[in-house]
Amino acid sequence: MSHSHSHHGHDHMHGHGGKNNAKGLAIALTMTTSIMILEFFGGLITNSLALLSDSGHMLSDAASLALSLAAMWFAKRPASPSKTYGFYRFEILAALFNGISLFVIAAIICWEAYGRFLEPPTVASSSMMMIASIGLLANLLSAWSLTRKSDIKGNINVRSAYLHVIGDALGSVGAIVAGLLIWLFGWYIADPIVSVFVALLILKSAWNVIKTTIHVLMEGTPTTIDQEQVVQTLEAIEGVINVHDLHIWTITSGLDSLSCHLAIEDHADSQQVLQEAITRIEERFKIQHTTIQVEKPHILHPTFKV
Secondary structure, three states: OEEEEEEOOHHHHHOOOOOOHHHHHHHHHHHHHHHHHHHHHHHHHHOOHHHHHHHHHHHHHHHHHHHHHHHHHHHOOOOOOOOOOOOOHHHHHHHHHHHHHHHHHHHHHHHHHHHHHHOOOOOOHHHHHHHHHHHHHHHHHHHHHHHHHOOOOOOHHHHHHHHHHHHHHHHHHHHHHHHHHHHHHOOOOHHHHHHHHHHHHHHHHHHHHHHHHHHHHOOOOOOOOOHHHHHHHHHOOOOEEEEEEEEEEEEEOOEEEEEEEEEEOOOOOHHHHHHHHHHHHHHHHOOOEEEEEEEOOOOOOOOOOO
16 A cells, blocks of 8 residues: 655745845845946056956846846746746756856956066055945945845845855955055055955855755755654654655755655554654654655565666
């Protein structure tokens, strides 16, 4: 005897974002684009690599924020026979692209800084600090809007966009520090030094995003869930002999799935065991998308071969 069950709650399939992620991203996109233009022309006028590199970083950020918004729009599209999970994974792909773009930007900044280490150019420090201060204020407001209006902890796509904004803020802080050192001591080499330091901070954040998105795309078990605890929870149900073929994975941020087979005793009520399993998984591990097959011990499955 075998029984399979698929428990699909429509609310959690469409509301995994939590807060109004799109609104926070739209505000951040508007402010980032405005400051990007200001810092680009400001960098040309003041001859500051710190400002130019930060504006280049912001160009990527604006593209990443726009991509994140597009990903949310795609994620809302309904499932189809060819894409049975819909387009939720587009958000994960957008986050991966954002992480990779951060690596590219950091590499460009380091390359430009290398040339300036050899021949530090003259920089208009006072104008540089003024423009960077405006950029910092805008970046902090963007980060605040994302924190208040979006789910930066639960949604990796929004978190990657948030890291872009924080990277911008670090770039602005770096430009201010470099401008101050140039203004006080005439240390023009401070401009490329600070740029490299900011690039390294960007790389650290980018690596965390890329590592997380690859884990999701590889169908890895969510980091918040211990598979052994799931097994123990299911095997504690009266009548369950063992749990096998257990898989736990993330579809997109805030939407985890589980599938498994439960071998039960011959006298056990399969429907009662099934309901108890669904309830325990949802209550303890917050997984609402479950597919559980309940079967008697004599059921045989084909051996999986690679």
